[in-house]
Amino acid sequence: MPNFKKPAPKRSGGPSSSHRATGSTPGHRGYRADEAGAPKQRWTADDRARRSNTATGSDRPPFRGRTADGGRPESTDRRPNWTPREKPAYQPRGERPAYGDRPARTERPSYGDRTERPSYNDRAARTERPSYGDRTERPSYNDRPARTERPAYGDRAPRTERPAYGDRAPRTERPAYGDRPARTERPSYGDRAPRTERPSYGDRAPRTERPAYGDRAPRTERPSYGDRTERPSYNDRPARTERPSYNDRPARTERPSYNDRPARTERPSYGDRAPRTERPSYGDRPARTERPSYNDRPARRDSDFFPSKEQKSFTPQDDVVLERLEAEAITATEVEGVTFADLGLGGNIVRQLTEMGAASPFPIQAATIPDVLAGKNVLGRGKTGSGKTIAFGAPLVERLMENNGGKNRQMGRKPRALILAPTRELALQIDRTVQPIARSVGLFTTQIYGGVPQYRQVSALQRGVDIIVGTPGRIEDLIEQGRLDLSDITITVLDEADHMCDLGFLEPVQRILKETAPDGQRLLFSATLDKGVATLVNEFLPNPSVHEVAGEDQASSTIDHRVLLIEQRDKRAIIEQLASGDGKTLVFTRTRAFAEEMSDYLEDAGIPATSLHGDLNQARRTRNLQLLTSGRVNVLVATDVAARGIHVDDITLVIQADAPEEYKTYLHRAGRTGRAGKQGTVVTLTTRNRRRKMDELLGRAEIEATVDQVAPGDALLSDLAAL
DNA sequence: AAAAAAG
Numbered sequence: 078m079p080n081f082k083k084p085a086p087k088r089s090g091g092p093s094s095s096h097r098a099t100g101s102t103p104g105h106r107g108y109r110a111d112e113a114g115a116p117k118q119r120w121t122a123d124d125r126a127r128r129s130n131t132a133t134g135s136d137r138p139p140f141r142g143r144t145a146d147g148g149r150p151e152s153t154d155r156r157p158n159w160t161p162r163e164k165p166a167y168q169p170r171g172e173r174p175a176y177g178d179r180p181a182r183t184e185r186p187s188y189g190d191r192t193e194r195p196s197y198n199d200r201a202a203r204t205e206r207p208s209y210g211d212r213t214e215r216p217s218y219n220d221r222p223a224r225t226e227r228p229a230y231g232d233r234a235p236r237t238e239r240p241a242y243g244d245r246a247p248r249t250e251r252p253a254y255g256d257r258p259a260r261t262e263r264p265s266y267g268d269r270a271p272r273t274e275r276p277s278y279g280d281r282a283p284r285t286e287r288p289a290y291g292d293r294a295p296r297t298e299r300p301s302y303g304d305r306t307e308r309p310s311y312n313d314r315p316a317r318t319e320r321p322s323y324n325d326r327p328a329r330t331e332r333p334s335y336n337d338r339p340a341r342t343e344r345p346s347y348g349d350r351a352p353r354t355e356r357p358s359y360g361d362r363p364a365r366t367e368r369p370s371y372n373d374r375p376a377r378r379d380s381d382f383f384p385s386k387e388q389k390s391f392t393p394q395d396d397v398v399l400e401r402l403e404a405e406a407i408t409a410t411e412v413e414g415v416t417f418a419d420l421g422l423g424g425n426i427v428r429q430l431t432e433m434g435a436a437s438p439f440p441i442q443a444a445t446i447p448d449v450l451a452g453k454n455v456l457g458r459g460k461t462g463s464g465k466t467i468a469f470g471a472p473l474v475e476r477l478m479e480n481n482g483g484k485n486r487q488m489g490r491k492p493r494a495l496i497l498a499p500t501r502e503l504a505l506q507i508d509r510t511v512q513p514i515a516r517s518v519g520l521f522t523t524q525i526y527g528g529v530p531q532y533r534q535v536s537a538l539q540r541g542v543d544i545i546v547g548t549p550g551r552i553e554d555l556i557e558q559g560r561l562d563l564s565d566i567t568i569t570v571l572d573e574a575d576h577m578c579d580l581g582f583l584e585p586v587q588r589i590l591k592e593t594a595p596d597g598q599r600l601l602f603s604a605t606l607d608k609g610v611a612t613l614v615n616e617f618l619p620n621p622s623v624h625e626v627a628g629e630d631q632a633s634s635t636i637d638h639r640v641l642l643i644e645q646r647d648k649r650a651i652i653e654q655l656a657s658g659d660g661k662t663l664v665f666t667r668t669r670a671f672a673e674e675m676s677d678y679l680e681d682a683g684i685p686a687t688s689l690h691g692d693l694n695q696a697r698r699t700r701n702l703q704l705l706t707s708g709r710v711n712v713l714v715a716t717d718v719a720a721r722g723i724h725v726d727d728i729t730l731v732i733q734a735d736a737p738e739e740y741k742t743y744l745h746r747a748g749r750t751g752r753a754g755k756q757g758t759v760v761t762l763t764t765r766n767r768r769r770k771m772d773e774l775l776g777r778a779e780i781e782a783t784v785d786q787v788a789p790g791d792a793l794l795s796d797l798a799a800l
Numbered sequence: 801a802a803a804a805a806a807g
Contacts, residue, residue: 499803527805550805581803667801691803717802738801 396739398777400608402456406627407444420446422475429517430471433510439464444624445600446472454599454618456574458606458625460634461748462724465602469496469570470511473600476568477543478518485519490541491565492523495593498572499582501526501548501695502702503722507572508546515544525561527551528695535560549577549585556592566593569617573721574601575609575741583612590617604748605741636751637758638782639797640775642765649675650789652734653682655760656712660729660799661705664714665746667735675734676714686712689719711799720745724752730799733761736770740777747780760797 417427417438430436438446441459448455449472459465473494496511498504504526512522523537525547534551538561545552545561555561569590571577577586590599590613599618601610606625614621643651656662656679666672669690679686687701687710698718705713706725713719714734720742728750737743743761750757761782763771768784775782787793 501804531805548804550803552805554805576803579803585804669802720802735801 396774396777398607398740402458402606402608402610402623404456404458404623404625405444406625407440408627409440412438412440412443415443417442417446417471420472421450422446422471423478423518425517426471426475426514429514430467433513435464435467439468440626441465441624442468442471444626445469448622448624449473449598449600450475452476452598454621455601456606456610456614456618456621456623457600457602458623459602459604460626461604461745462752463604463626465572465604466507466510467514469572469600469602470507471514473544473568473570474511474514474518474520476598477515477520480567486521486541488541489539490543491562492538492542492545493565494544494568494570495552495563495566495589496544496546496570496572497552497577497586497589498546498548499576499721500718500723501528502689502698502718503572504546504548505699506722506724511544511546520544522546525552525555527554528698531555549582549589552589553585556589563589563592564594567597568600569593569597570600570602571613572602574603574613575605575607576603576721578610578613586613587616605744634751635754635756636747637756638747638775638780639758639760640768640771640782640784641760641762641794642768642784642786643762644788645764647789648734648762649678651762651787651794652732653679653684654789654794655730655732655798656684656686657795658711658730658798658800660711661708661725661727662712662730662732662799663705663719663725663728663749664712664732664734665720665737666714666716669716671734672714672716676712679712679714684712685710686714689713689715691716691718717742717746719749723749725749726752727755728752729757730797731757731759733759736761736763736767737774740774743774743778743780758797758799 415438417430417435418424420438420443422430439459441457441463445455445457445468449469455469457465457468459468473496477493496504496507498507504524508522508524515522520543521537521541522544523534523542523546525534525538525545527548527550531551531554535555538555545566552561556563571586576582599613599621601613601618601621603610641651652664652675656664664672664675666675669692672688672690673692676686676688687704689698689701693701701713702719702723702725704710713725717737722745731747731750733743733746737746747757747759750759761771765786785793
């Protein structure tokens with residue numbers, strides 16, 4: 078990295094520099110009337126030729142190398158599927174010339190010299206993506222301040238390492254940055270919403286009653302939880318005070334177009350925001366639901382097997398047990414003595430599985446692997462923790478290896494398998510299992526999910542991967558950007574498939590499946606696979622084979638189910654007592670706010686705890702989950718983001734601080750414990766007047782639970798606390 | 801209500 082020396086991008090005379098700081102809106106500094114109307118010609122053929130000479134061959138994006146098989150298939154040839162021409166909805170997306178407009182990337186020669194910032198080395202692709210400049214069909218990105226890539230700047234720790242700010246010419250030429258209400262104008266940092274929104278702590282010894290702060294062990298121990306130490310840094314950040322120059326910039330007043338945007342301070346909370354429609358700048362982009370191309374299709378749904386799914390709209394009363402799919406059942410005894418090799422997996426994969434601790438197949442694996450290898454569409458139902466990931470992961474890799482089409486390791490090859498999961502954590506976890514299996518036969522995987530900068534994912538795709546593991550949002554995003562092409566996907570897996578058919582997931586999943594090879598193989602797996610997946614099965618899985626493991630119901634499980642009838646006001650104290658054990662405890666709440674509150678409450682009570690929910694940024698989510706897996710804390714308070722699929726060794730107690738509304742949710746939450754035959758306890762807290770509802774839910778889940786009425790201090794609570 | 805994109 079110290080030797081890194083990128084060819085210095087041209088700063089003068091080049092096409093990019095002549096456009097620097099060029100605004101598209103009248104009134105913008107650098108606005109050019111002659112360019113405003115017509116699509117901008119950012120790169121002449123000459124420019125491009127010169128430019129490609131500057132780039133080193135090895136760092137070139139794969140596009141150039143593809144000319145052998147017909148130019149740039151990804152960004153142009155493939156686009157028809159997603160282009161404005163056929164799907165007008167994507168037009169706005171297609172109108173992004175702004176990348177060329179953005180002065181930053183191509184015009185920062187100084188980055189090359191900065192040896193202390195190694196991460197930029199990886200990003201060589203950025204400055205060398207001709208595709209950005211080439212996309213002349215995308216003219217109207219100018220309004221948009223390149224949202225997707227900004228967060229990265231904010232996340233970067235190295236802020237403090239940028240003393241040279243003042244010297245850097247590029248800074249002052251970045252209109253976008255100047256536009257941001259100066260940091261000092263953000264009062265929101267001081268009274269951060271979360272803090273002020275915690276009046277509900279009232280019951281709790283409130284903040285003002287903490288004179289004894291110093292004595293309290295837990296507080297002083299907090300710095301050890303990565304997050305905490307970072308908080309004070311807001312005040313320390315030197316960057317703030319060192320950027321007075323921003324205020325002087327006259328540019329502000331010359332940018333009327335940005336003034337339309339509601340000022341930062343006018344955004345009380347994301348939740349309250351009347352969405353898309355009130356944001357002029359985003360208005361260009363059709364909101365998800367407003368995409369004609371997607372709306373063109375609803376007719377299909379009318380003919381669906383389960384039209385009622387549409388009206389369901391998540392009322393808890395509708396929590397019904399759908400008909401079980403008729404499945405071929407396998408019994409554990411049938412599997413005895415069978416090896417992975419017997420099932421048809423190759424030597425490398427079998428060795429890798431053994432290395433990973435999977436010496437011989439679990440029943441669900443023995444049931445599904447042969448059919449997956451045979452190329453069938455497969456539905457697999459195996460209870461939580463029964464080894465479903467390997468059940469689809471291993472044969473998927475085997476198949477890809479067998480039919481590699483001679484394209485092994487070819488640069489920029491299109492991915493051939495896709496694994497979809499409902500949460501990022503699950504996608505990450507699946508990849509952790511599948512990746513080593515894939516690597517054992519020379520195949521590559523990459524994770525494609527949101528909440529993290531996309532460039533790493535995109536450059537992995539450009540290098541070429543075989544298997545994608547991800548969540549729907551980012552996958553769709555990259556497809557729309559023309560950076561991900563699913564047309565070669567011959568195997569698609571939906572983990573937690575029934576959940577992926579729930580409202581909010583179904584449509585994205587359908588859209589994604591449509592992008593895959595039409596005759597591709599599809600695998601649906603879930604512990605609670607039922608006819609809720611009929612919509613997808615009818616559309617995408619002709620002649621599926623269905624497998625389950627006989628006798629694998631909750632009654633036969635290793636989980637002790639307890640229901641505690643409590644007074645609402647006692648909830649926190651009771652959870653505190655339950656969570657005070659030495660074993661790993663997972664607490665589920667219905668809302669993010671309560672998850673956060675409860676984890677703070679436990680910490681205040683001297684119980685190291687952390688939280689996991691969608692209000693946290695991805696870095697913190699990953700870190701907090703890691704705190705539990707590593708054992709640095711014993712208690713994790715989470716929303717249902719952690720309900721499905723997440724595997725943490727040795728969770729001995731699951732507490733449902735809020736009873737679930739759906740029986741399936743109960744089963745999945747409970748499934749975080751008692752994994753792989755280990756013992757576990759699930760405690761569900763509810764009030765007396767909800768007991769009947771609880772009984773009904775347990776009935777649907779086919780669970781027999783012990784019900785007790787308890788109050789804080791009861792010995793039963795200490796008995797139930799995780800050992 | 802949560803999750804999933806960017807936020």
